[in-house]
Amino acid sequence: MRTTFDFTPLFRSGIGFDRMLNALEAASRVEAINSWPPYDIAKLGEDDYRITMAVAGFGQDDLTITQEHNMLVVSGQKNGDDNAQYLHRGIAGGAFQRRFELADHVKVVQASLVDGLLTVDLRRELPEEMKPRRIEIGAGHALPGAETKQIEADRQAA
Known part of the structure; x- marks a missing residue:
């Protein structure tokens, strides 16, 4: 019976997670306690x-x-250096x-x-540089040349 997990598929699809996967693999190995x-x-x-x-x-x-x-x-x-002869240690x-x-x-x-x-x-x-930072949202203007177009359709009552 296999007692370890195979992380090989995760190595193929994950980039930059090598250390985490290696740590999981090492933790799953049974060692003498x-x-x-x-x-x-x-x-x-x-x-x-x-x-x-x-x-x-x-x-x-x-x-x-x-x-x-x-x-x-x-x-x-x-x-x-302990040269004593112990009766119980x-x-x-x-x-x-x-x-x-x-x-x-x-x-x-x-x-x-x-x-x-x-x-x-x-x-x-x-x-x-790794701490979360808040990004301010400024009140901008519309991009030049980007006009709002409105499509009107005539509807007829049925």
């Missing part, structure tokens, strides 16, 4: 978003946040890498680490 570290994504306003990740045990020097075009990558790697402390696909014009505003929670604030900033 990696649920660590847990995270929340919140919409704070019309153009403001926040990602909060629980990264207990990681310090600022252990975390790296990079944004390349429309991809935000948060990764963590413990630097310290319940606190996750392994390396991780979490990727977030960002829409066009979404930028990282700031990031902070407080009480084991990494917070990344994002904002969508549309360039002026």
Whole structure:
């Protein structure tokens, strides 16, 4: 049984939608579910978003946040050498890498680490030329040479 969608017909008829179709195709692929570290994504306003990740045990020097075009990558790697012999290890402390696909014009505003929670604030900033603008309608004059013609027909009563 086929579990993926075939977007090929849309590639043939849509121009300029390649990234959207590639994102849909990537989202439809079944991948191993990696649920660590847990995270929340919140919409704070019309153009403001926040990602909060629980990264207990990681310090600022252990975390790296990079944004390349429309991809935000948060990764963590413990630097310290721990020579202890654990009888039980319940606190996750392994390396991780979490990727977030960002829409066009979404930028990282700031990031902070407080009480084991990494917070990344994002904002969508549309360039002026992409924002909707109102077009004024002026009172114009008729085009030269364009006269209104009236067709009259004589009607006879039946």
